[in-house]
Amino acid sequence: IFQCVENPSIPMTEYLMSQCDLTMATGGKPMVQAAYSSGKPAYGVGAGNATMVIDEDADITEAAMNSRISKTSDFGSGCSADGNLVIHAKVYDQMKSALITEGGYLCSPEEKVLLQKALWKEDGSRRVETVAIAAQRIADFAGFSIPNDRKFIMVEQAEIGKEHKFSGEKLCVVMALYKAADFDDAMVKVRAIYEVGGKGHSCGIYSFNDDHILRHAMNAPVSRVMVRQPQSKANAGSFANGMPMTSSLGCGIWGGNITNENVSLKHYMNVTWVARPIPEDRPSDEELFGEFYNTEVM
Known part of the structure; x- marks a missing residue:
């Protein structure tokens, strides 16, 4: 049974949360x-x-297509939409051209200044007028125009x-x-962006180098790393990556959340454990502490 409050308010929301068995909270x-x-x-x-690394061995056509799919889904309002692309210098120009082919519009320096004012107020808060709208409407609000066939803005x-506001979350079709x-520099930039x-939350990488993929996963303080996939589609789970399907992505203690999993059906269920006696299998101190085991301090 689904029920909806017809006239929502903050006090009503607070009251509902105090009465229900479980709250699933998003929205900020x-x-x-x-x-x-x-x-x-x-x-x-x-x-x-969401920040994507485009490695020097990436399939540029695939990476550009997936970035367009991810960025334009729900007009870029989803928390998983590609926000930043960190591109290896060897393929930077190629990737930029491929993104334009996919429907991207590259701002001039002058347009970039206007765009920032359209997205953020002087106090740094996000303008709601330019959240989740088409690229043309964002440009109009900013004071410049872009062709009708452009799907996102770069x-x-x-x-x-x-x-530097463009290094944060944008909530629109701007990346x-x-x-x-080089790849080392990409890792430094990724780490700085997440600060x-x-x-x-999540990041992604377009690479066929397993060592680089692992380094990216170890470097980025996130719960999800999508490899060669459209981020906003893959994060939420698909039949092609094994992620639990959801629209609620926990961020763990990194993001001040109780879990860093994809919140799904299992999180809404109570589980009863039935434990029967089994033969004891007690590890020795040496087995338990491994390389940290030191008899001199035990």
Whole structure:
């Protein structure tokens, strides 16, 4: 049975959370914090800032197509939509051209200044007027025009930090392009981007180098790493990657959440464990502590 509050309000939402058995909270950090403070069990999810690494061996055509699919889904409003592409210098120009072929519009430096004012207010808060709308409407709001066949907007970006708004979550069909001198530089940039926002959520990589894929997974403080897939589709689970299907992506303690899993049916169920006696299998101290075992301090 689904029930809906016809005239929602913050007090009504707080009351509902205090009465229900379990709250599934999304929609921003204040909502998640309110759910955790409701006195009832709650699952919260965190903000995204999905960042893709385009390695030197990437299939550029596939990477550009998937980035377009991910960026334009729901007009880029999803937390998993590609926000930043960190592109190896050897394939940077090729990737940029492929993104234009896929429907991207590359802003001039002057247009980029106008675009930033259209997305963020002077105090740094996001303008709701340009969230989840078509690229043409964003450009019109900013004060410039783009062709009708363009599906998303790109800006070239070098700086990273909270004061550089394009390195954070955008909630629209705008993505930032970063040129990495090499893979090591890409890892530095990825780490810096997640210090701006999106910790615990997700990242991706287009590479066939298993060592690079593992390094990316170990480097990025996220719960999900999608390999050669459209991020906004793959994060939520598919029959082709084995991820649990959901629209609620936990970010763990990185993002201030109780879980970093894809919140799905199992999280809504109580489980009863029935434990029968079994033969004891007690490990020795040496087995238990492994390389940290030291008889001199035991």
